[in-house]
Amino acid sequence: MTALLSLRGVTAFYGAIQALKGVDLDVNEGEIVTLIGANGAGKSTLMMTICGNPRARDGQILYDGADISALPTHLIMRRAIAQSPEGRRIFPRMSVYENLLMGAHGRSAAEAEETMEQVFALFPRMKERATQRGGTLSGGEQQMLAIGRALMSRPRLLLLDEPSLGLAPLVVRQIFSAIRDLNRSTGLTVLLVEQNAFQALRLAHRGYVLVNGAITMAGTGPDLLARPEIRAAYLEGGH
Template sequence: MKQPLLSIQNICSGYGSIQVLHDISLEIHTGEIVTLIGANGAGKSTLLMSIFGEPKITQGNIFYEGVCLNQLEPHKIAQQGIAQVPEGRRIFPAMTVEENILIGTTPIGPEHADKDKEDVFSLFPRLKERRNQRAGTLSGGEQQMLAMARALMARPRTILLDEPSLGLAPLVVKQIFEILKDITSLGKTIFLVEQNAFHALSLAHRAYVMVNGRITLSGSGAELLDNPEVRNAYLGGKTQRPLNP
């Protein structure tokens, strides 16, 4: 069996004396979309941040392409080929769209910036139209696209996304998830943390459920969509029609 691209092995993490993650293990293989669902406060964002080195894990190991990330600083982790799109997008509102995008080259330098910028503009034509506009004047959906475009500028092989649908209208949410499929078609691997369980599980190859800092279920996206426990907890007890497969 092929070795996973990202392997998280029995990790614990938290903030000071507060332990948030308890003995977490999961793996992600090249080209997959893997999602992690769970209620607000379950520890999902802490897991993504722990992969990126802040907070540091207190137990276990994180390997990426066989390299142990445990003691690496976040900028060194980014240089391994991992990019993060944080919850709340965290764009620079006073800077232009193009300036925000170019900041994404920080981990790797500007050598490929011109070519890569045009590539992300092809993926996000709306951002090209607004390239000279201040980022803070964009809509919520456009700001999410900008955060994703900025991440792509680091030429990552793996993208960690934290709640990309947060605060967006349903039609915009559907558009964002369609873009995620386009990104994987470019050869990227995605680890998606998301409260919108229906969209996330419809999109994912595999999925995990987190409750109170522990992984309680795992399986394919389709299996968890059909799981009565998941339906009752995250889908209002309903069987819904997936997005276009």
């Protein structure tokens, strides 16, 4: 398998504070890879750095063989990478339909309609709520909308930042199973950042553990789940 996305020694700073301290990470085509870690470990920063905001100071971010670390954000996002950002960030005053259309920015209306049907098939709830305002949706529906909006650009690589944040366990399971279906049926590559380590590792093919801006462990999902240090740090005491 070839790596669709690989990070080599990536560092990133917020002012003088170093948030990423040389991260190496690979995401192969067709894989679900999860990145777990505690609050403030740099998970979201890593996600944002891939998108070019903040920019990587050192190291390379290779996507499909090309270094994208110097590109402006909007050009990175046009290279078949899509992100469902942390905290969902849907457009609250726009309808569900308009929210989805925003995801297809820069693509033709016909293409957008076609992709929207696929999103509606994945999340039938979105079709029911199409004329409703984004802000009136429940948390779980907003997360579906955020993922659906990201899918509207027909990405090869989907970056998901904490899709389980603030959602009921049942809803989390629904969303994770939708991600699994999507990966199986279309071969979509997914990089998933999660605090909910247990669910994320069960879903993912492989996982990385980020501590203080550096990768400390890597392995397959079941392998990481079985390790005692992971159990102690991220799994015990509920999830």
